[in-house]
Amino acid sequence: MDETISPLPEVYDYVVVGAGSAGCPLVARLLSEPGVTVLLVEAGGSNDREDIRDFTQSWKLTQPDSGVDWGYKSEPQPELLDRAQSYSAGKVLGGSSSINGMVWVRGHKDDFDGWAAQGCTGWGYESVLPSFMTLETYLAGDPAYHGTMGPIVPTAEFTSKNELSKGVLDAVMKLGYPLNQDYNGASPYGVGFTQLNVDVETGARQDAFTKFVKPLLSNLNLTIKTLARVKRITFDANRKVDKVLIDVNGAEIAVRARREVVLCTGTVNTPQLLMLSGIGSAAELAMHGIEHVADVPGVGQNLQDHLISVVVKKLRMPNAPSHITTMDVSIFTNGAPGAVNGPPRFEVQSYYMRYGWSDYPSEALALGCINLHPTSRGQVKLRSADPREAPIIEPNFLGTAEDWATQLEGYKMIRQIINAPELLAWVEDAEHTPGPTVVTDDQLKEALRKYSEADFHPVGTCKMGVGPSAVVDPELRVRGVTGLRVAGAAIMPTIVSGNTNAASMMIGDRCARLMLGKG
Numbered sequence: 348m349d350e351t352i353s354p355l356p357e358v359y360d361y362v363v364v365g366a367g368s369a370g371c372p373l374v375a376r377l378l379s380e381p382g383v384t385v386l387l388v389e390a391g392g393s394n395d396r397e398d399i400r401d402f403t404q405s406w407k408l409t410q411p412d413s414g415v416d417w418g419y420k421s422e423p424q425p426e427l428l429d430r431a432q433s434y435s436a437g438k439v440l441g442g443s444s445s446i447n448g449m450v451w452v453r454g455h456k457d458d459f460d461g462w463a464a465q466g467c468t469g470w471g472y473e474s475v476l477p478s479f480m481t482l483e484t485y486l487a488g489d490p491a492y493h494g495t496m497g498p499i500v501p502t503a504e505f506t507s508k509n510e511l512s513k514g515v516l517d518a519v520m521k522l523g524y525p526l527n528q529d530y531n532g533a534s535p536y537g538v539g540f541t542q543l544n545v546d547v548e549t550g551a552r553q554d555a556f557t558k559f560v561k562p563l564l565s566n567l568n569l570t571i572k573t574l575a576r577v578k579r580i581t582f583d584a585n586r587k588v589d590k591v592l593i594d595v596n597g598a599e600i601a602v603r604a605r606r607e608v609v610l611c612t613g614t615v616n617t618p619q620l621l622m623l624s625g626i627g628s629a630a631e632l633a634m635h636g637i638e639h640v641a642d643v644p645g646v647g648q649n650l651q652d653h654l655i656s657v658v659v660k661k662l663r664m665p666n667a668p669s670h671i672t673t674m675d676v677s678i679f680t681n682g683a684p685g686a687v688n689g690p691p692r693f694e695v696q697s698y699y700m701r702y703g704w705s706d707y708p709s710e711a712l713a714l715g716c717i718n719l720h721p722t723s724r725g726q727v728k729l730r731s732a733d734p735r736e737a738p739i740i741e742p743n744f745l746g747t748a749e750d751w752a753t754q755l756e757g758y759k760m761i762r763q764i765i766n767a768p769e770l771l772a773w774v775e776d777a778e779h780t781p782g783p784t785v786v787t788d789d790q791l792k793e794a795l796r797k798y799s800e801a802d803f804h805p806v807g808t809c810k811m812g813v814g815p816s817a818v819v820d821p822e823l824r825v826r827g828v829t830g831l832r833v834a835g836a837a838i839m840p841t842i843v844s845g846n847t848n849a850a851s852m853m854i855g856d857r858c859a860r861l862m863l864g865k866g
C-alpha cells in the first residue's frame with residue numbers, strides 16, 4: 348500500500364474511490380475478472396490498530412481524537428433542542444465498517460422489493476439475495492438465505508453467553524415477542540440475540556478491508572493509495588469522465604480509468620464530491636462558483652437516517668465482568684408482539700452499560716428504539732467549493748408529524764418493556780431515564796427531544812431510481828455523465844429495516860456484478 352507521494356501509474360481499468368463497506372467487496376469482485384487492473388483510493392490510512400481489531404474497544408473510535416473518523420456534526424436539530432448530532436463516518440481502510448458497532452442486520456425482504464417497485468429493476472430481494480449470500484458464511488441459519496463461503500462470518504456467540512442478555516431475552520419472550528434465532532433469515536420479526544460481524548475465535552472485527560481486500564494484497568493488478576483524498580472528477584466535452592484528481596499531502600495527482608470510476612465515498616462525502624465535480628443542482632453549484640457539468644438536482648437530497656431514543660434502568664447488582672458486549676438483544680416488531688405484516692416498523696436494541704456516559708448511570712440496562720422507516724427527509728449541501736471544508740448536514744430529524752407519532756409510540760413500547768415485572772429480577776423498580784415523573788405525552792415528547800440521538804445510519808443522498816429526483820440509475824450510473832457510478836449507503840432510495848452495513852456491502856458487490864455484466 349502506497350502511503351507516500353511516489354508517482355502512481357496513470358491509467359487503470361477501474362478507479363474505485365473509498366475503501367469502505369461498499370468499496371471493498373466491489374474491488375474484490377472486479378479483481379475476480381482476469382487481467383483487470385484496479386486503483387483503490389482512500390482518504391484514510393491503515394486500519395491495523397488494536398482499538399479497531401478488538402471489538403470491545405469500538406466506542407473509542409468515534410472519539411474526537413481517534414484519527415479514523417471524519418468527525419462530522421449535523422446542523423443543530425430544531426426538534427432535538429437544537430442539539431447538533433454526531434455524524435461519525437470512518438476515515439480509514441474499511442471505512443465505517445472499521446469504526447461501527449458490528450451489528451449484522453440485512454433488513455426485510457420488502458425493503459428491496461420496495462426499491463424494485465419504485466423502478467429499480469434488478470434490486471428486488473430475489474436479485475440482491477445472491478450478493479448477501481456471497482458476503483457471508485452463516486452455517487447456523489436456513490441455507491435458502493445464507494451463504495457458506497463468504498468472508499463475513501457473523502455470530503451470536505458473544506451476545507448469547509451472558510446472564511443479563513439471557514434474562515432480557517426471556518423477559519421479552521414472556522411479554523409475547525416470539526423467539527427468532529435468525530433475524531437475517533426468512534423473517535426478522537421477534538426477539539433474538541444480536542448477530543455481530545466479529546471473529547468468534549479471536550474477537551476481531553470483520554471490517555470490509557480486512558475481509559475483502561487484504562487477502563488480495565499480493566495481486567499485482569491491485570494498487571491501493573491511502574491518505575489520498577479525491578477532490579474532484581473532471582469530464583471531457585462529451586461529459587465522459589476524464590481525470591480523477593487526488594490530493595496527497597497537498598500535492599495533486601491525476602489518474603484515469605480506461606473503463607469506469609466508482610465513488611464509494613459514503614452518504615456525506617459522495618454528494619459533496621459530485622457537487623465539487625459539477626454534478627448537482629445547477630443553481631446550488633452556481634452559488635459556489637462551480638460550473639455545472641450535469642444538472643442533477645437530487646444530489647445531496649433524500650437524506651434519511653435512524654434516530655434512536657433510549658430508556659434506562661439501573662441494574663440491581665453489578666453485572667459479571669465476563670459480559671463484554673453492549674448490543675446483546677435485538678427486537679424487530681411492528682409494535683404489538685404478534686403483528687408481522689410487511690417490513691418491521693421498530694428495531695429495539697438492548698445495551699448493557701457497564702460505565703455511565705452523559706447523564707446515564709453505570710451498571711445499567713438501556714433499551715433503544717429506532718423508527719425504522721422515517722418519513723422526514725434531510726439534505727447534504729456544500730458549505731463552500733473547498734473540498735477540505737465539511738459539507739452542511741441537515742438530517743431534519745422528527746421533521747414530520749408522522750415521525751413524531753411513530754417515535755412516541757416506539758418510546759412507549761420500550762418503556763413498557765423495561766418496566767415490565769418480568770425484568771424486575773434484573774433492574775431496579777425506579778426508571779432512571781426518562782424517569783417516573785414523565786407521564787403525559789407532552790412530557791414524553793420532551794424526553795424524546797432530550798434522549799434521542801442519530802444512530803449513524805445515513806443513506807439516500809445519491810438516490811437510485813428512474814425519476815427526475817434520482818442521482819443514479821438502477822445500474823448505479825450517475826445521470827447526465829458517462830463512466831461514473833456510485834455504490835454504498837448513499838444510493839438507497841429508502842432506508843432498510845435495520846442497521847445499514849450489510850446492505851452497503853451488498854450494494855458494493857452488486858455494483859461490481861453490474862459493471863462486469865454479471866448482474
Ligand SMILES: Cc1cc2nc3c(=O)[nH]c(=O)nc-3n(C[C@H](O)[C@H](O)[C@H](O)COP(=O)(O)OP(=O)(O)OC[C@H]3O[C@@H](n4cnc5c(N)ncnc54)[C@H](O)[C@@H]3O)c2cc1C
Nearest residue numbers: 365367368369390442443447448449450577835836846848
Ligand atoms: C459509529 C458507527 C456505528 C455504526 N454501527 C453500525 C452497526 O453496528 N451495524 C451496521 O450495520 N451499521 C452500522 N453503521 C453504519 C454502517 O457502518 C454504514 O452504513 C456503512 O459502513 C456505509 O458504507 P459505505 O460504503 O456507504 O461508506 P463507508 O463505509 O463510510 O466508506 C466510505 C469510504 O470512503 C472514504 N472517502 C470518503 N471521501 C473520500 C474521498 N474524497 N477520497 C478518498 N476516500 C474518501 C472514507 O474515508 C471511507 O473509507 C455504523 C456507522 C458508524 C459511523
